[in-house]
Amino acid sequence: MTTTATATTATTATATDRVELRTGTDWTPVCDWAALVPGRGVAVLLPDGRQAAVFRDHLGRVHAVANRDPFTGAYVLSRGLLGSTPDGRVYVASPLLKQRFDLLTGACLDDDTVRIPVHSARIGSAQPPAAARQHHPAGPAHRGRNGAARGRV
Amino acid sequence: MTTTRPTVLLVGYGMVGHRFLEALADSGAADRHRVVVLAEEPRPAYDRVALTSYFSGRTPEDLLLGEDGFLDRHGFELHLSSPAASIDRAARTVTTADGRTFGYDTLVLATGSYPFVPPVDGRDAEGCFVYRTIEDLRAIESYAAGAKTGAVVGGGLLGLEAAGALKGIGLDTHVVEFAPRLMPVQVDEGGGAALRRTIEEMGVTVHTGVGTRTVLVSAEGRATGMGFTDGSALDTDLVVFSAGVRPRDQLARDCGLTVGERGGIAVDENCRSSDEHVFAIGECALAVDGRVYGLVAPGYEMAATVARQLAGQDPRPFTGADLSTKLKLLGVDVASFGDAFGSTPGALDVVYSDSRAGVYKKLVVSREGALLGGILVGEADQYAALRPLTGTGTPLPVPAESLVLPTGLAAPAALGGSALPDDAVVCNCHNVTKGLIRGAVTEQGCGTVPEVKRCTEAGTGCGSCLKLIGSIVTEELAAGGVEVDRGLCPCFAHTRAELYEIVRVRGVTTHRQLLAEHGRLRGEGCEICKPTVASIIASLAPELPAVSGHILDGEQAALQDTNDHFLANIQRNGSYSVVPRIPGGEITPEKLIVIGEVARDFGLYTKITGGQRIDLFGARVDQLPQIWSRLVAAGFESGHAYGKSLRTVKSCVGSTWCRYGVQDSVAMAIRLELRYRGLRSPHKLKSAVSGCARECAEARGKDFGVIATSSGWNLYVGGNGGATPRHADLLAQDLSDQELIRLIDRFLMFYIRTADRLERTSTWLERLDGGLDHVRDVVVHDSLGLAAELERQMAGHIAGYQDEWAATLATPDRLRRFVSFVNAPGVPDPSIRFTPERDQVKPDLAVLATVEELLRPLDTVPRLSEAR
Known part of the structure; x- marks a missing residue:
């Protein structure tokens, strides 16, 4: 799997906007932006049966990672709380044994040898569903607010 | 091989005997000797200093010294109920009262002392007791059941302990002291007067300056009163003789060892008796300075002296000991240290005395201002800081008068660790100097008091020096440039x-x-x-x-956290468990049936919890609202098993059914559980109510535990089970229902206000400055003037309580979160699967071991396990 991760600013998102994850070459709408509570996540089921955890952070950015907690195998990361490190990296802490995973890179902050898959995520307008907006260009090399494409997994 | 190891025979297994064994183990001497112990009492060594706590609910087991398996681990051979009867020094054997004979290469006598009973008529009557062993206490306890008045002969340290015990079991208590004041050995006239006033205010009658002439005895041979040397008399049902102790040296006398004129086995500075194969330690020994030490700390030093010799280490001679002591007698702090009576030539006094408050403080200083000794009665907090300064010869860092004035009248004189020289002994029990404690911080990396305790043993005895150790550790860390971050987390610098x-x-x-x-x-x-x-x-x-x-x-x-977010407890496969509240563990058959039906219909694994409830495991998040709508309809509410909040108030069946019960523990448990349900706190809270002293509800293992007495309830706080078990401490006794509830209201709110994150009441109590005493001052005596506010806060909680699950089910917005997948609300999470075990289910962990890429697309999900 080769997924490029991004964080997407959604300060202009509206109640009708939708969160989209990239699946292959498509962007798949997974939930309403309004369904996300800042600081926590939801689980979504992708068309191929995989589970992703989708989060909204306190700056209004959306992040998506695999929902599986690699330490326990349980599909629970969507139920973890978000936090940020002193240098500003946003992570999710597993609700089971509390390991933290960087949401941009998927790297586990408590164990160098562990990394989880990261999905590209963006805010798309509901009308039309998959239309890209000007500041969210869709495409294989989609770049987030911070510029670089990150973390091949 | 092993049979050739020389035998060390220890006669006497009290506190000093036990410390000797510990010292043997620590020094490695245990490996090179066969060690045999003859104990007179039917149980291993126990904490005799804390004997009186037996009456406030500590069991003999609680008082035992040494962790489980200590003797076995070191191969020590213990013979209980085996008092030694004679010593044959030529054959090097000891024969027990029941005729068994034990050989030795080295004999260590730690036979302690016996209570001195003055030779008055009637002293053997029924109803006359001594105060020395657990058996003595049990005899007093059972005899006191039919008694109204009790008198203690002896107003010294042990006499006041005994008086406290008699008062604690509800007797009208008298203390009779021959000297003109209480505790004549430790305190002077002024101190004795302060002590007397405070003790009399508690309802104990004190008679000083009179001797006991006779015990009056009834025709049936029972004590009925006492006659005094001044001609007066006192009616009393029982008499406890606590007029000092005498060394138990009879064994030594009988075999011809040298004993002192006034008793005690004469030993040299290595604690060796007149026979080179025989040592004597503790209260039975007459030390080289001509004194018999009746305190435990010098006994411990003697134990170490002998163990070092057996280990072949450098000798540490015992030439005498500091008799400084700090005690709490009947709730009054009394400390006496150094040259308390000012007998050093040229010694000067600085005295503060407040008879209204029962406070008396005297410092004895040299002409140059160095501290020589002192007496503190009624307020002895400064003992820990003052005692190590005593006799160092260094002038006090602050004027002596500022140290005796009560806080508030003078600028608080801070006597931290920095005032102490390195060789000042901080922990008297284990003879640990300030230098050693500093070394533990700077060289061995100890950063907290518990680490220093483990590393140096300092503070593990009586604990009076813990506060001082804390200030030394903080000062040392600060001096080393280590900043102690007390902050909650990286985000907040606050606790x-x-x-x-x-x-x-x-x-x-x-x-x-x-x-x-x-x-x-x-x-x-x-x-x-x-x-x-x-x-x-x-x-x-x-x-x-x-x-x-x-x-x-x-x-x-x-x-x-996820548990509170879904009002359920997450389990290892991402499913949740559900615990309905069952207040006090009381449940109707109808409700039991509902739980059974719900569990069956949703395929849940059921288990009875330790808190007398039923845990239903294996629910997916999307099932939780369905499960709870059935439970709420049947009258259940949230059990808050998921929250840092009140879990359960366990109860025994109580006086309604139990032939032993003295109060209705079930009704009280239900009342408490309903009162405090839903209360959010720094950590989970557990409670229990026992209907009698048999304690079937295990209330003393709880954060707040209640035990019925014939006249009300005793409240215990700070108990804990789990990895670091702790028995709860008695906070207040014989409370009415209203008093009990008021104290618990205050206690819980004070805990919520002041505890750290995830700090159970047990660690909180131990961390707080002043510990249990401070909590009692705040909660019972309202020393901070907070009580009304704490009660008001609790009233606010109770008024605002609602069942979280019923309220959640009633609100669509709160229910929205209960889906496995936000984009497929009807689809169950395929990773949550179960396999059978013992007629129920357990999580199928094999599914979870499957890496995500191997999972099949959605349409084949139900056959997930086959796809592997």
């Missing part, structure tokens, strides 16, 4: 208790606002501060404007 105060005083209602205004980072927050702040806001919700009482409303929803 939980400080954040609680900020939220309370400033009325902060969100984590975001608190982080913006008081955080040291301005980011997302973290998984530590979010739930902590949520808990603080929930605890204070009744008094915060515009905060919903429901933990899933507003920003609160974003802060909760």
Whole structure:
């Protein structure tokens, strides 16, 4: 799997906007932006049966990672709380044994040898569903607010 | 091989004997000797200093010294109920009372002392006791059941202990002391007067300056009263002789060892008797300075002296000991140290005396201002700081008068560790100097008091020096440039208790606002501060404007850990467990059937919990509302097993059914559980109510435990099970229902206000300055003037309580979160699967071991396990 991760600013998102994850070459709408509570996540089921955890952070950015907690195998990361490190990296802490995973890179902050898959995520307008907006260009090399494409997994 | 090891035979297994064995083990001498112990009493060594606590609920087992398996681990051979009867020094054998003979290469006598009973008529009557062993206490306890009045002969340390015990079991108590004042050995006239006033205020009658002439005896041979040397008399049902102790040296006398004129086995500075193969240690020994030491600390030093010789280490001769002591007698602090009576030539006194408050403080100083000794009665907090300075010859760092004035009258004289020279002994029990403690911090990396305790043993005896150790550790860390970060998490430099105060005083209602205004980072927050702040806001919700009482409303929803977020307990495969509240463990058959039906219909694994409830495991998040609508309809409510909040109040069946019960423990448990349900706190709270002293509800293993007495309830606090078990301490006794509830209200709210995150009441009690005494002052005596506010806060909680599950089911917005997948609400999570075990289910962990790429597309999900 080769997924490029991004964080997407959604300060202009509206109640009708939708969160989209990239699946292959498509962007798949997974939930309403309004369904996300800042600081926590939801689980979504992708068309191929995989589970992703989708989060909204306190700056209004959306992040998506695999929902599986690699330490326990349980599909629970969507139920973890978000936090940020002193240098500003946003992570999710597993609700089971509390390991933290960087949401941009998927790297586990408590164990160098562990990394989880990261999905590209963006805010798309509901009308039309998959239309890209000007500041969210869709495409294989989609770049987030911070510029670089990150973390091949 | 092993049979050729020389035999060390220890006669006497009291506190000093036990310390000797520990010293053998620590020094490695245990490996090179066969060690045999003859004990007179039917149980291993116990803490005789704390004997009186037997009457406040500590069992003989609680008082035992040494961890489980100590003797076995070191191969020590213990013979209980085997008093030694004679010593054959030529054959090097000891024969027990029942005729068994034990050989030795080295004999160590630690036979202790016996209570001195003055030769008065009638002293052997029924109803006359001594106060030395657990058996003595048990005899007093059972005899006192039919008694109204008790008298103690002897107003010294042990006499006052005994008086406290008699008072504790409800007797009209008298103390008779021959000297003109109480504790004549430790305190002077002024101190004795302060002590007497305080003790009399407690209802103990004190007679000083009179001797006991006779015990009056009835025709049946029972004690009925006492006649005194001044001609007066006293009616009393029982008499406890506690007029001092005498060394038990009879064995030594009988075999021709040298004993002192006034008793005691004469030993040299190596604790060796007149026979080179025989040592004597503790209260039975007459030390080289001509004294018999009746305190435990010198006995411990003698034990170490002998163990070092047996280990072949450098000798540490015992030439005498400091008799400094600090005690709490009948709740009064009494300390006496150094040259307490000012007998050093040229010694001067600085005295403060307040007879209204029962406080007396005297410091004895040299002409140059060095501290020589002192007496503190009624307020002895400074003992720990003053004693190590005593006799160092260094002039006091502050004027002596500032040290005796009560706080508030003078600028507080801070006598921290910095005032002490390195060779000052900080822990008297284990002879640990300030230098050793500093070394533990600077060289061995100890950064906290518990680490220093483990590393040096300092503070593990009587504990009076713990505060001083704390200040030495802090000073040392600061001097080393180590900053102790007390902050809750990287986001906040404040402790939980400080954040609680900020939220309370400033009325902060969100984590975001608190982080913006008081955080040291301005980011997302973290998984530590979010739930902590949520808990603080929930605890204070009744008094915060515009905060919903429901933990899933507003920003609160974003802060909760997954358990609180789904009002259930996450399990290892991502499923949840459900625990309905069963107050006091009482449940109707109808409700039991409902639980059974729900579990059956949803395929849940059921298990009875330790808290007398039923846990239903294996629910998916999307099943939780369905499960709870059935439970709520049947009258159940949330058990808060998922929250840092009150879990359960366990109970025994109580006086309604049990032939031993003295109070209705079930009714009280239900009342308490319903009162405190839903209360958010720094950690989970557990409780129990026992209907009699048999303690079937195990209340003393709980954060707050209640045990019935014939006249009310005893309240214990700070108990814990789990990895670090701790028996709860008695906070107050013989309370009415109303008094009990009022004290628990205050206790819980004080804990919520001041504890750290995830700090159970047991660790909180031990961490707080002043410990249990401080909590008792605040909660029982309202020393901070907080009681009314704490009670009001609890009333607010009770008024605002709602069942979280019923309230959640009633609100579509709160229910939205209960889906496995937000984009496929009807689809169950395929990773949550079960396999059978013992007629129930267990998580199928094989599914979880499957890496994600191998999972099949959605349409084949139901056959997931076959796909592997």
